[in-house]
Amino acid sequence: MAREIGDVILKMEGISLSFGGVKALTNISFDVREHEIRSIIGPNGAGKSSMLNVINGVYHPQEGQVTFRGEVRRDMEPHKAAKQGIARTFQNIALFKGMSVIDNIMTGRNLKMKCNVFHHALHWGKARAEEIEHRKKVEEVIDFLEIQNIRKTPVGRLPYGLQKRVELGRALAAEPSMMLLDEPMAGMNVEEKQDMCRFILDVNDQFGTTIVLIEHDMGVVMDISDRVVVLDYGKKIGDGEPDEVKNNPDVIAAYLGTSH
Numbered sequence: 382m383a384r385e386i387g388d389v390i391l392k393m394e395g396i397s398l399s400f401g402g403v404k405a406l407t408n409i410s411f412d413v414r415e416h417e418i419r420s421i422i423g424p425n426g427a428g429k430s431s432m433l434n435v436i437n438g439v440y441h442p443q444e445g446q447v448t449f450r451g452e453v454r455r456d457m458e459p460h461k462a463a464k465q466g467i468a469r470t471f472q473n474i475a476l477f478k479g480m481s482v483i484d485n486i487m488t489g490r491n492l493k494m495k496c497n498v499f500h501h502a503l504h505w506g507k508a509r510a511e512e513i514e515h516r517k518k519v520e521e522v523i524d525f526l527e528i529q530n531i532r533k534t535p536v537g538r539l540p541y542g543l544q545k546r547v548e549l550g551r552a553l554a555a556e557p558s559m560m561l562l563d564e565p566m567a568g569m570n571v572e573e574k575q576d577m578c579r580f581i582l583d584v585n586d587q588f589g590t591t592i593v594l595i596e597h598d599m600g601v602v603m604d605i606s607d608r609v610v611v612l613d614y615g616k617k618i619g620d621g622e623p624d625e626v627k628n629n630p631d632v633i634a635a636y637l638g639t640s641h
């Protein structure tokens with residue numbers, strides 16, 4: 382399928398966020414188009430994770446406006462963002478370590494489950510049909526991520542790279558229209574990084590999922606992103622296509638002397 386970048390679906394305007402005296406974000410504006418891979422980069426403490434947390438309603442900025450699919454979002458909370466089709470992975474893996482891969486990925490279906498325990502008691506057939514449908518979707522995700530051989534393994538026993546892949550699976554199970562990925566390749570070796578890159582590109586290409594990505598590995602970012610926004614000390618210092626950003630003197634200066 383030829384992936385076609387669509388209209389702007391997420392607009393961040395004049396976002397400022399402080400924690401007491403610490404200004405995490407200062408007057409930041411950027412947008413995200415449907416189906417694109419949009420990366421947020423910047424040195425440590427630049428405000429990248431804070432920005433993802435504003436997008437999915439974990440943090441509420443003191444100033445600025447967030448518009449998603451044409452609607453200004455007020456009082457956003459993470460569960461509301463999830464209901465609107467925004468899924469998220471975390472910098473530190475947030476999985477149930479004692480649970481199997483398949484059960485962890487199943488938790489990604491929670492929002493889609495209509496039948497609760499009372500439904501189960503009263504409408505056994507309906508609940509059963511729903512369960513089968515959820516299981517089917519989870520199996521599709523497992524096939525897609527090529528993790529059939531570890532489906533029953535407790536997540537805590539898996540190597541780090543695979544745990545990250547399972548976390549991506551849990552986000553995918555929610556069938557999101559937008560995924561926020563916080564350093565999905567951190568701590569991975571070269572081969573694991575290549576795999577993760579391929580999966581991100583495939584998700585984007587095959588499901589049309591819009592991806593907002595935080596990543597420290599410059600090579601990866603420049604390779605897979607359609608557009609990149611650069612933060613430094615909570616301020617935006619660059620925004621554009623990879624080539625444009627790479628040649629931006631402010632970006633070069635911010636990265637000189639840093640390891641990423």
Ligand SMILES: Nc1ncnc2c1ncn2[C@@H]1O[C@H](COP(=O)(O)OP(=O)(O)OP(=O)(O)O)[C@@H](O)[C@H]1O
Binds near residue numbers: 404428
């Ligand atoms: N919950 C919080 N309470 C207080 N300060 C915070 C909080 N979250 C972030 N900050 C501060 O906001 C600034 C930006 O942090 P943030 O984690 O967003 O940066 P980052 O670019 O994601 O960094 P890294 O690359 O190290 O993950 C930092 O100075 C950080 O200490």
